[in-house]
Amino acid sequence: MRHLSVTLVCENADHEEQARSVVAEANEVLVQEVGIVLDIKASVRGRVSSWKPLAALHELKEIIPAPETDLVVCFVRDPPSRKAAKQLLSVVTMQEFLAVIDDTWRRYIVLWHWHPAVLRHEVYHAFIPTNEHSGCGLMSSISAARFFPFTPPVILKQYLCEEDRDVVLRYKWRKFDEEPFAPRGGAEDMR
Numbered sequence: 178m179r180h181l182s183v184t185l186v187c188e189n190a191d192h193e194e195q196a197r198s199v200v201a202e203a204n205e206v207l208v209q210e211v212g213i214v215l216d217i218k219a220s221v222r223g224r225v226s227s228w229k230p231l232a233a234l235h236e237l238k239e240i241i242p243a244p245e246t247d248l249v250v251c252f253v254r255d256p257p258s259r260k261a262a263k264q265l266l267s268v269v270t271m272q273e274f275l276a277v278i279d280d281t282w283r284r285y286i287v288l289w290h291w292h293p294a295v296l297r298h299e300v301y302h303a304f305i306p307t308n309e310h311s312g313c314g315l316m317s318s319i320s321a322a323r324f325f326p327f328t329p330p331v332i333l334k335q336y337l338c339e340e341d342r343d344v345v346l347r348y349k350w351r352k353f354d355e356e357p358f359a360p361r362g363g364a365e366d367m368r
């Protein structure tokens with residue numbers, strides 16, 4: 178079992194309680210799917226205000242510049258006015274950022290849509306070298322869809338497909354204090 182240490186970043190105690198239950202639900206599947214479990218080791222009060230993925234990640238890195246845990250997960254709740262704006266925008270663009278993980282270290286995650294499958298999707302990105310979405314299962318880009326402007330997005334595919342699961346298992350033991358996926362001649366050793 179791979180234990181990943183996690184720092185939670187939440188605005189208040191109520192959010193933290195909800196965040197912990199999302200993590201607990203995600204763990205039930207993570208353990209079974211790939212033998213990975215998220216251990217919350219620290220909890221920090223903070224919030225990011227940008228709803229643009231890169232800017233939000235930048236804010237999160239300013240809150241936790243030198244993580245002492247493998248992952249840093251920020252749970253953000255949009256204020257109602259922004260939520261409405263986002264929902265309208267998502268109808269126009271057919272796209273909405275539910276969550277994001279940084280592409281360099283793959284250890285900073287911002288979650289706007291607090292759903293265990295969305296959290297798992299981001300965690301799996303930390304173990305899959307490509308930053309593209311795959312054509313199947315939970316890691317496909319169409320795994321979430323909003324059918325009506327004011328209903329929550331629906332996660333269409335909850336589980337990893339076999340090919341993605343193989344990749345996650347291959348990189349399951351990656352180190353989080355090193356840039357991931359740099360060629361180091363022997364990825365086989367990481368099994």
Ligand SMILES: [Zn+2]
Binds near residue numbers: 298
């Ligand atoms: Zn993704």
